[in-house]
Amino acid sequence: MSNILYLAEHREGSFRKPALELASYAHALARQTGGQAIALVLGKVGADQLSRLGSYGTQHILHAAEGSFDPMDNGIWSTAVAEAAIKVSARLVVFSASLQGRAIAPAVAVRLEAGLVAGVNGLPSSMQPLTVERKVYSGKALATVVVHTEKAVMTLSPNTFGLKESSGDAVAEVWTVPTLPSLSFEVLETSRSEGKLLLSEADVVVSAGRGMKGHEHWKPVEDLATVLGAATACSRPVSDEGWRPHGEHVGQTGKIIAPNLYFALGISGAVQHIAGVSSSKVIVAVNKDPEAPIFGAADYGILGDVHTVVPALVEAAKRFKENS
Amino acid sequence: MKILVCMSNVPDTTTKVRFTDGNTRLDAAGIQWIINPWDELALTRALELKDAGAISAVEVINVGPALTEATLRKALAIGADKAWRIDAETADGYQVAQLLAQWLKDQAFDILLAGVESSDYNSSGVGIMLAALAGIPSVSNVSGLSIEGGQVILKREIEGGQQQLKAHGPFLAVVQKGIALEPRIPSMRGIMTARTKPLEVVPAHPVAARTAYQAFSLPQPKGSCRMVDPEQPDELFRLLHEEARVI
Ligand SMILES: Cc1cc2nc3c(=O)[nH]c(=O)nc-3n(C[C@H](O)[C@H](O)[C@H](O)COP(=O)(O)OP(=O)(O)OC[C@H]3O[C@@H](n4cnc5c(N)ncnc54)[C@H](O)[C@@H]3O)c2cc1C
Numbered sequence: 001m002s003n004i005l006y007l008a009e010h011r012e013g014s015f016r017k018p019a020l021e022l023a024s025y026a027h028a029l030a031r032q033t034g035g036q037a038i039a040l041v042l043g044k045v046g047a048d049q050l051s052r053l054g055s056y057g058t059q060h061i062l063h064a065a066e067g068s069f070d071p072m073d074n075g076i077w078s079t080a081v082a083e084a085a086i087k088v089s090a091r092l093v094v095f096s097a098s099l100q101g102r103a104i105a106p107a108v109a110v111r112l113e114a115g116l117v118a119g120v121n122g123l124p125s126s127m128q129p130l131t132v133e134r135k136v137y138s139g140k141a142l143a144t145v146v147v148h149t150e151k152a153v154m155t156l157s158p159n160t161f162g163l164k165e166s167s168g169d170a171v172a173e174v175w176t177v178p179t180l181p182s183l184s185f186e187v188l189e190t191s192r193s194e195g196k197l198l199l200s201e202a203d204v205v206v207s208a209g210r211g212m213k214g215h216e217h218w219k220p221v222e223d224l225a226t227v228l229g230a231a232t233a234c235s236r237p238v239s240d241e242g243w244r245p246h247g248e249h250v251g252q253t254g255k256i257i258a259p260n261l262y263f264a265l266g267i268s269g270a271v272q273h274i275a276g277v278s279s280s281k282v283i284v285a286v287n288k289d290p291e292a293p294i295f296g297a298a299d300y301g302i303l304g305d306v307h308t309v310v311p312a313l314v315e316a317a318k319r320f321k322e323n324s
Numbered sequence: 325m326k327i328l329v330c331m332s333n334v335p336d337t338t339t340k341v342r343f344t345d346g347n348t349r350l351d352a353a354g355i356q357w358i359i360n361p362w363d364e365l366a367l368t369r370a371l372e373l374k375d376a377g378a379i380s381a382v383e384v385i386n387v388g389p390a391l392t393e394a395t396l397r398k399a400l401a402i403g404a405d406k407a408w409r410i411d412a413e414t415a416d417g418y419q420v421a422q423l424l425a426q427w428l429k430d431q432a433f434d435i436l437l438a439g440v441e442s443s444d445y446n447s448s449g450v451g452i453m454l455a456a457l458a459g460i461p462s463v464s465n466v467s468g469l470s471i472e473g474g475q476v477i478l479k480r481e482i483e484g485g486q487q488q489l490k491a492h493g494p495f496l497a498v499v500q501k502g503i504a505l506e507p508r509i510p511s512m513r514g515i516m517t518a519r520t521k522p523l524e525v526v527p528a529h530p531v532a533a534r535t536a537y538q539a540f541s542l543p544q545p546k547g548s549c550r551m552v553d554p555e556q557p558d559e560l561f562r563l564l565h566e567e568a569r570v571i
Contacts, residue, residue, distance in 0.1 A: 011483065071482040074452065097485055102440075103464030103498065106452035115534035118447040121472065131538070137341045138443055144538045183476070185460035185489035192485030200483070203570070204571065223366065228571065246467075246502055247481070252337060252443065253361055254502055261570040272337050282568045295549045300563060304554035308560070316557035324356045324565070 002033030003129045005040060005090035007081055008061075009100060013045045016201050017163070018096040020056050021034050025123075025156050026094055027057025031128050033091060036060055039170070040084045042077065043069040047172070054170030056163070061172040062088070067180055072100045075184045080105035080177045085112055087175075090151070092130075097155040101269060102278060114151035121160040121279075138252050138275035157279065158200065159258040173299040183290035199248070202231035207277070209235035209252060211266020211287065212305050222308040227317040233257070235267050251276035255295055266306040269294025286310065325471070327370040329384045330424065330431040330451060331399060332360035332442035333392035350444075359395045361507070362439025364402075367467055368504035370437060372405040378471035379435075380457070381405045384426070387420045393523065398415050400518035401510035407523040415533035417445065421453035422531040428458050434497040435469075435476070436460070448498070455496040463495060468504030479554040 006026040019081060023039065030037040036059045044065050053172040054182040059185045062084050068076060081104065085093050093108055095101030097119050109116035117132055121142075124132040125242065130147040132154065141238045188230055197204065212218065225232045239249040250257055255294035265286045267273060274297050277283065285298035286309050302309055335341065336356040343438070344351040344531030359367070370382040373449075383407040384399040386392050396407040410423050425492040438451025457460035467486075510518070552560045564571045 071485075071487060074455075074464060078456070093410070099465055099481065102355070102448045103452065104447040106417075106421075106447075107456040107462070109449075109534075110421075110453050110456035115416075116447070116453075117535060120451060136445055136540070137335075138337070138446060139543075142342050142541045142543060144540075147534065147536050148532075148534045148536065149534050171559070178475075184495070185463055185491055188477070188488040188490055190482070190485065190487045191483070196484060198484055217331050240505075249501065261564065261568075275337075282564065282570045296551045297546060299546070299550045299568065300560060301551050301556050302557075302560065303551060309554050312554070312557040313560065316561055319558060320561035320565070322571070 002035035002091045003038055003088050004029045004035060004092045004094065005038050005088055005248065007086050008039040008041050009096060009098060009099065010041065010043070010045050010049065011225040013014055014049055014208070015052055018098060018152040018158050018201065020052070020163050021158070021161055022094060022156055023053050023056035023058050025161045027166060028123055028164065029092055029094070031125070032048050037092065038062065038088050038090065040064070042067065042080055048169060048181055050172045054168050055093065057168060059168065060088070062175040063172050064175050067177060068183055071190065072103065073183050073185070074104055074107060075181045078104040078111065079179065079181055081108045082111035083179070083283050084175070092151070093153045095153075095155045096101060097157050099127070101155045105153050107273050112151050112153065113149060114153045115147035117145050117147060117148040117152065117154045119157045120154050121157045129316045139278040140275075157258060158281065159260065159281070161236050193223045197229075197231045197257055199231045199233055199250070199257055202259055204228045204230035205233050205257060205263045205280075206230045206263045206265070207233035207235070207267065208238065208265040209267030209304070212235050212238070212243075217307065218244070220314050221320075224263070224317060225309060226316060227321060244311040264294050265310055267294055268292050269297055325379050325436040325439060326381045326383065327373070327383065327430065327435045329367045329502050330406070330436065330438040331363045331367070331384045331386045331395065332439070332444070333357050333386055333388055333395045334360045334442050334444045337443055341448075347540050348538070352420065356393070357395055359398060360439050362441070362499060364497045364507040365504040367399055367402060367404060368411050368438055368506075368508045369499070371508060372471070374403070383408065383433075385410070385424065387412055387414055387423050387528075396523055397518050398510060400521045401441065402508050402521065403526045404521075405469035406521060407522065408526060408556055410526045410528050415537070416477055416535045417447050418453060418535070419451045419531050419533045422452070424454045424528050425457035426463070428440035428447040428454070434494050434571070436499050440465070441539065442499040446515055451496055451498040455506055461495045462498065463489065464498040465531040466497040466499045469497065469499070469503060501543060517529075525568060537558060
């Protein structure tokens with residue numbers, strides 16, 4: 001049988017774009033193998049949310065509602081996914097290349113004796129043997145990878161496949177993972193900022209660099225993000241200086257993101273920075289240096305001083321929002 | 325307590341990559357090899373803990389050909405007590421993890437550290453596969469590691485927040501940004517003493533890879549950047565809406 005199992009991640013019981021994109025991807029894979037797209041859901045999620053997976057081509061849902069699933073424990077999650085894969089005889093197991101997906105896919109691959117391909121950016125070019133493309137060298141090259149094993153585990157790079165709705169109903173089955181291990185580590189403290197738009201989920205990201213000159217100049221950056229419903233990000237020196245929180249640092253050594261639209265304000269565009277944002281669909285750069293490498297990576301550019309251009313962009317964004 | 329740092333040997337992050345042999349492998353000509361940036365930070369943190377007296381020894385290991393010994397020597401110069409090299413040319417992360425797991429059977433480390441990814445294959449695979457093969461607990465996205473009174477405390481990033489964890493017994497941590505601030509650089513004295521520190525080469529057991537890199541290519545170059553007049557900010561949003569269709 002050639003079923004496709006995917007892990008449908010949710011936040012506080014609701015599925016976000018990465019999960020729905022993965023559902024679309026699993027459905028497309030299932031059409032190629034002739035099997036079913038099956039979702040695994042860990043933790044409590046309501047029926048209305050579960051049915052959304054059906055609209056992206058999922059036929060069956062294994063819902064393991066009970067268990068210490070939040071936040072992720074590598075041992076617990078990887079056991080649950082591997083057990084589910086065995087239960088539904090999955091040939092392919094796919095994850096979003098999220099914080100969690102990247103962390104547990106390798107363990108699931110070991111459990112299933114399956115080849116692992118991380119960060120794929122589309123459908124396989126062949127199913128037998130499985131052959132698929134991924135980025136390597138931090139986005140500087142692409143590689144075609146062939147899997148020798150019968151089963152395979154893949155993680156899907158965010159925002160590469162897109163959402164593809166399809167009509168259908170998913171049958172949800174309540175499922176108890178047979179041999180769930182206990183937590184691997186003792187939890188001392190958990191802190192979460194409520195309701196904040198996560199960088200990994202944002203369609204638009206407004207990011208700024210050392211060109212801003214200091215944390216006290218971030219108001220227009222934040223205003224632009226607010227008007228556009230965007231998340232904020234920054235270059236590494238900015239977080240190293242403590243101008244912005246570390247969670248905002250994007251690039252090779254920070255977060256790797258792929259929004260539809262990325263604003264680089266006062267960012268020079270060093271290779272290590274580009275490594276984290278090159279999968280963005282569209283990049284807008286504002287810089288006062290016409291030779292800044294960021295213009296080589298950008299789709300739209302404005303040559304000018306961020307301290308005057310960014311406030312002007314905020315006003316223009318407001319006008320745009322009012323008229324649309 | 326002993327720490328093992330798994331080290332990958334990678335091209336300098338500014339390298340312009342090129343491929344050879346019909347685009348089947350990296351053209352190594354002129355490449356400067358470095359310790360994978362996250363592994364370097366992991367090593368730095370391990371040495372800080374050793375300086376603080378919480379750790380008795382820090383060892384590093386690499387699976388690779390003789391070429392990688394330069395970076396292992398650098399790790400010794402930075403302060404590692406011993407370096408290991410499992411002598412193999414590997415085809416995928418599974419092979420690396422399997423070789424490490426077999427070697428680990430005869431070793432006794434309390435903490436294993438691996439970087440979140442290597443800057444060449446970016447697979448995030450070796451650390452977690454090693455832990456799974458060796459049957460030890462693992463924790464990912466770790467941005468802090470401290471040892472106080474023999475208690476091992478970890479800080480890790482979770483979606484939208486952070487968590488503090490306490491380890492009981494040996495474990496593997498996949499570390500990322502925050503684990504150490506700046507990588508340590510070798511001192512003159514470190515470079516001298518590195519020459520006398522042990523670098524042990526271990527023969528590799530035969531292990532089959534599960535995936536193969538068939539071919540490489542370079543991404544399509546980006547089209548030219550369209551400049552917008554700074555006096556016409558509304559034009560930018562019109563273009564983003566009508567031309568790029570992203571807002
Ligand atoms: C191993 C390694 C890993 C790294 N990882 C990362 C990473 O993950 N992320 C990352 O960002 N960096 C990373 N770096 C650092 C990277 O090399 C650059 O140093 C960094 O990205 C530069 O940040 P920046 O663009 O904000 O600052 P700068 O390079 O100082 O650039 C500031 C830019 O702002 C412009 N500017 C200045 N004033 C104004 C103004 N008034 N108006 C308009 N424009 C102005 C300048 O022309 C310049 O282009 C890494 C480096 C190494 C060696």
